[in-house]
Amino acid sequence: MTKDSLIIVSGGMDSITLLYDRKDSIALALSFDYGSNHNSREIPYAQLHCQRLGIRHIVIPLDFMHQYFTSSLLEGAEAIPDGHYADENMKSTVVPFRNGIMLSVAIGIAESNGLKKVLIANHGGDHAIYPDCRPDFISAINKAAMSGTYLNVEVDAPYTNISKTDIARRGVALGIDYSETWSCYKGGAVHCGTCGTCVERKEALHDAGIDDKTEYIS
Template sequence: MFDTVVVLSGGMDSAVLLADCVDKGQTCVAISFDYGSKHNACELPMAKALCDTLGVTHTLVPLPFINDLFDSSLLQSGDEVPDGAYDSENMKSTVVPFRNGIMLSIAAGYAESVGASRVVLASHAGDHAIYPDCRPEFNQALGQAINLGTDGQVTIAFPFAHLDKRDIGDLGRTLGVDFSATWTCYKGGHAHCGTCGACDERKYALRHTDGLDPTTYLK
């Protein structure tokens, strides 16, 4: 039996969240989603490898309909991911409509099925302005709906909701997370591009200018 379902993308935030849950003695299972993003092929193997390292059961759920039906530059079916700063005007094309609502709903059903009482997601304060399904009011409303829809058996939590990405990077460093085994770049090439907004944010989070970032960037 498990007590916590961790939504794990293979990115640095969810990797730190999983490591933190394990460090706190929680019995975890991780769930990942292949929804057709440009970088799924890069990050999902890292999610699986992290689970293997930590001894955590990993489940992968394919969601091909998102790439087929939804409009976002983050998806393989979408336009090019923009370069530039991680701000709302530049990154709004990467919004995948209601992605977190869909994933959290599935994770909640999975949690109820395996007897876990909690689902956790690593959305953070830096996401709020850009992604509507990362904002506190959305999290609160969905959390209430999931708790009602599972007859009080499952709650959802967002432990990093008040942290920015650098705070998460610093926490991961104290937990010994290998950030070279996580993926962030939205373009999904053979290495991090170093120029998209996600890479820009990763550099900030991992203190790239201080020489603490182990990531290889193309630029």
């Protein structure tokens, strides 16, 4: 298979699954350090898995987002609300247009490296609170990428309409150990177990029938 793809990989469950799912077509992996509470916990897992697969991995600093953007994800662990993603208070974790910014950078790097596809692992569970994870956004930025590049770079988001449980099932079939991924938005020494992304992680692994080896505070 031709290695014609670039992937945005955070080190979380979804992007690590996509990394293994499409490993034969991926030439380059990007992680973005935008100053979130959990970047320092996630990115080493992205590096670990890329190294195992022999995929070149680079980290792009986006310091300006921490300086100028408003989100509880950028304000320290104490700012992160507990609860389920469906709860109204989870909107505080939105980093405005984060995927739009990251995809724009990724598209430019893809074309600079002669790569025709950018992979991103947004999924159906993100739609409720993250506007830049929704199908209409992915469709729009894909059109912009294809119109704005000589290579007609495509944005490929294969998990857009499936659940995190579906992703977990796929990952187990691929042999992924999810204890080697990071989800918690608080970014402490271990997963808190109570923030929205921890709750979603627990539910997905449970519903997929996977033994959850994650260490949680609660």
